[in-house]
Amino acid sequence: MVGRTGFVTVPRVWEKMEERIAAIGAETTGLKRKIADWAKAKGPEGTYAEINGGPLPSFWGLAKKLVFNKIKENLGLDKCETFIFSAAPIKESTRLFFTNLNIYLLNAFGMSELAGPQTFTDPSALKDFTSTESLKEAGVPLPGLQVAINKPDADGNG
Numbered sequence: 001m002v003g004r005t006g007f008v009t010v011p012r013v014w015e016k017m018e019e020r021i022a023a024i025g026a027e028t029t030g031l032k033r034k035i036a037d038w039a040k041a042k043g044p045e046g047t048y049a050e051i052n053g054g055p056l057p058s059f060w061g062l063a064k065k066l067v068f069n070k071i072k073e074n075l076g077l078d079k080c081e082t083f084i085f086s087a088a089p090i091k092e093s094t095r096l097f098f099t100n101l102n103i104y105l106l107n108a109f110g111m112s113e114l115a116g117p118q119t120f121t122d123p124s125a126l127k128d129f130t131s132t133e134s135l136k137e138a139g140v141p142l143p144g145l146q147v148a149i150n151k152p153d154a155d156g157n158g
Contacts (some may be wrong), residue, residue, distance in 0.1 A: 006082040011090035014105065017075065018097050039067035043100035053105060068102035077103075084108050086117075109138050118145055 027037060046060045072078045083098070085107040095105050109116035119139035141147045 004080055007080050008084040013084045015094055018094050034141050037068055039063035040100045047099050047102050051066055097098050107139050
């Protein structure tokens with residue numbers, strides 16, 4: 001079986017996965033806990049480096065093997081390369097939680113009334129991965145699309 005290489009879902013599914021992973025993490029003690037905490041501390045830097053082809057943090061491969069790959073495997077996402085949320089806003093803390101676990105959640109925005117997707121997160125366009133500001137990005141318009149925001153006038157029309 002090949003396995004899925006992309007996973008698209010609503011924010012609530014990511015939030016439920018976060019709750020379950022956090023509950024399991026809270027029960028973990030001793031050396032396993034120390035290794036998990038160490039790996040999660042490397043998560044953002046390593047995840048962003050992988051996305052942009054930058055230098056990986058020291059012992060990144062070990063963190064992936066001992067922690068991140070196992071989490072993805074337990075979620076059934078071990079072959080997955082693209083993780084997407086859509087249809088509603090997601091909590092910044094949830095995106096950061098998954099980034100710490102080497103799962104970078106991309107934002108896709110669209111409306112069925114407009115024939116589907118309009119914007120998609122382009123991680124290479126985000127300049128500052130050390131800030132949670134990058135987690136608030138809604139993405140850039142897909143090729144061939146133009147996006148305009150209509151601001152209401154003083155009377156609320158628009």
